[in-house]
Amino acid sequence: MLAFSSPDAFGQPLDAPRLVMTPPLLSARGLQRRYGAIVALKDVDLDVYPGEVLGIVGESGSGKSTLLRLLNLEEPADGGSYTLAVAEYAGRDLFGLDRFQKRQMRVRHIGIVYQHPHLGLRMGTTSGGNVADRLILAGERSFSRLRGAAREALNASEFPLERIDDLPRQLSGGMQQRVQLAKAIALRPALLLLDEPTSGLDVSVQARVLDTLKRLQRETRVTTVIVSHDLGVIRTLADRVIVMRRGRVVEVGLADQVLDDPQDAYTQQLVHAKL
Numbered sequence: 001m002l003a004f005s006s007p008d009a010f011g012q013p014l015d016a017p018r019l020v021m022t023p024p025l026l027s028a029r030g031l032q033r034r035y036g037a038i039v040a041l042k043d044v045d046l047d048v049y050p051g052e053v054l055g056i057v058g059e060s061g062s063g064k065s066t067l068l069r070l071l072n073l074e075e076p077a078d079g080g081s082y083t084l085a086v087a088e089y090a091g092r093d094l095f096g097l098d099r100f101q102k103r104q105m106r107v108r109h110i111g112i113v114y115q116h117p118h119l120g121l122r123m124g125t126t127s128g129g130n131v132a133d134r135l136i137l138a139g140e141r142s143f144s145r146l147r148g149a150a151r152e153a154l155n156a157s158e159f160p161l162e163r164i165d166d167l168p169r170q171l172s173g174g175m176q177q178r179v180q181l182a183k184a185i186a187l188r189p190a191l192l193l194l195d196e197p198t199s200g201l202d203v204s205v206q207a208r209v210l211d212t213l214k215r216l217q218r219e220t221r222v223t224t225v226i227v228s229h230d231l232g233v234i235r236t237l238a239d240r241v242i243v244m245r246r247g248r249v250v251e252v253g254l255a256d257q258v259l260d261d262p263q264d265a266y267t268q269q270l271v272h273a274k275l
Helices: 064-071 099-108 127-137 143-156 173-185 203-220 231-237 255-260 265-274
Strands: 026-035 038-048 053-057 079-084 110-113 191-195 223-227 240-245 248-254
Touching (some): 026 064, 038 248, 053 064, 053 231, 064 191, 099 127, 110 173, 127 143, 173 203, 203 231, 231 255, 240 255, 240 265, 248 255
Parallel strands (some): 053 223, 053 240, 110 191
Antiparallel strands (some): 026 079, 240 248
């Protein structure tokens, strides 16, 4: 069961600094991805530390969503390595796992919230059933425990529990994102991936979703990678930022440093265009 108000999994009190001198939870080196003649990723290196929120920004076509799909083991890399410091697979290149092992990694250790909810939810299954799907894949078979765990995860994502039996297609975009979030956190993953989680939502709904994400990160300290074109979202959530252009990383730094004093010419254009 989830315990969202206790100290984090690394024994740090909840008011401790997020960035600590520990080995990275996630480490990727030399990531490459091509689609025919199109280079989507080129020599991307990435480290994300326990409890950290890393933001990825860049214009459309910069490779940021492709990078997230690779981190979620949804598609293969054409080069490079990727490790995640979880017990069963610590030190192993995740791209070398077989299909079953990759599925187990996605079920047990990686949660994702997609920009388009239909990618992460079954629209003809109840909201509670969508969360239970993840638990079933992890081996749970007791209906009462499935129901209880689904309620707990939905409650943590601030989803109204009186709508637990509603279908996602009957919900607003903001509510669908909360169901995705509940499904993503139901097994307390080591890594949470967020792909444009507030895109297309009304401003007031965006604010409420961001408040929920901030609270969950503060309480659970889940290591998070968030992709967004909205620099306000990145400023609100991220500790560090990487800036991507044409499949490459062009700048890395603390969020306020990169957004307030960008050094790369492309980052300067990106920031100024959003002002």
